[in-house]
Amino acid sequence: MENAAILENLGLDQVEAKAYLALTRLGGSKASVIAREIGIKRTTVYPILQTLAQRGFVNIYFRKNHRFYYAENPQKLMALFQNKLDAFVNVIPVLTMLGKHESTCVGLQFIETLDELKIFYNGILEEYKNKSYCVIGSATAWEGLDTSWFINFRERRGRARIKTRLLLTQESGAINPEDKNLLRHWKYLPAQYDFRSTIDIYDDKILIVSPALSSLAVVVAVPVMTDVFKSVFDLIWDMLPAV
Numbered sequence: 001m002e003n004a005a006i007l008e009n010l011g012l013d014q015v016e017a018k019a020y021l022a023l024t025r026l027g028g029s030k031a032s033v034i035a036r037e038i039g040i041k042r043t044t045v046y047p048i049l050q051t052l053a054q055r056g057f058v059n060i061y062f063r064k065n066h067r068f069y070y071a072e073n074p075q076k077l078m079a080l081f082q083n084k085l086d087a088f089v090n091v092i093p094v095l096t097m098l099g100k101h102e103s104t105c106v107g108l109q110f111i112e113t114l115d116e117l118k119i120f121y122n123g124i125l126e127e128y129k130n131k132s133y134c135v136i137g138s139a140t141a142w143e144g145l146d147t148s149w150f151i152n153f154r155e156r157r158g159r160a161r162i163k164t165r166l167l168l169t170q171e172s173g174a175i176n177p178e179d180k181n182l183l184r185h186w187k188y189l190p191a192q193y194d195f196r197s198t199i200d201i202y203d204d205k206i207l208i209v210s211p212a213l214s215s216l217a218v219v220v221a222v223p224v225m226t227d228v229f230k231s232v233f234d235l236i237w238d239m240l241p242a243v
Helices: 003-009 014-026 031-038 042-054 074-080 082-098 114-127 139-144 147-159 170-174 223-239
Strands: 058-063 066-071 107-111 132-137 163-168 184-188 198-201 206-209 217-221
Touching: 003 014, 014 031, 014 042, 014 058, 014 066, 031 042, 031 066, 042 058, 042 114, 074 114, 107 114, 114 147, 114 217, 132 139, 132 223, 139 147, 139 170, 163 170, 163 223, 170 184, 198 223, 206 223, 217 223
Parallel strands: 132 163, 163 184
Antiparallel strands: 058 066, 058 107, 107 217, 132 198, 198 206, 206 217
């Protein structure tokens, strides 16, 4: 089966499959470049790229007032299509050969919808298995985005042996689970620090989830900022008493 046909079997239409394959070859580009590559108008390619982003095939980064589109790593897409895993495994080596080597993307990635945010978190379960990361935020606001899904995510994160340290708002205590199997260690911020945002601090990026943003969330992949947030987290953590 040809590469485009396999992608169409995963649910893409013909033009969407061409756009994704073009991105694997280009290694990330502006919409105008992608449009030329697949032979369509630039105005036509925007909704196609947006649809691919919503379905997890494309990541959007913002740098120097321009949007750049990158094909999602094929290995991460595997987790999203378990029911068609065999077909996708066959196409991964070919896509890898067609594409340029994955490069470190430095910039901003906007997450527009709750489904896109869930896709991001599902990727974290694979990327951070047996590792750890830190969180500053409101458990109430974070869990409230989709209570049953995020409770289940905590459980899956624990089963993936991902450890977390959390600096939580005081009101988070009302719903904060104490199950040791979740591999969570937390401290509470003073009561005057009350906010609805959540910041996840990873090794190579920061995720900010906030109702105050024009998008639901934004991923900041800037090494200097990641280092600053890690240092600030550790400083606050050391200042607060243990729970």
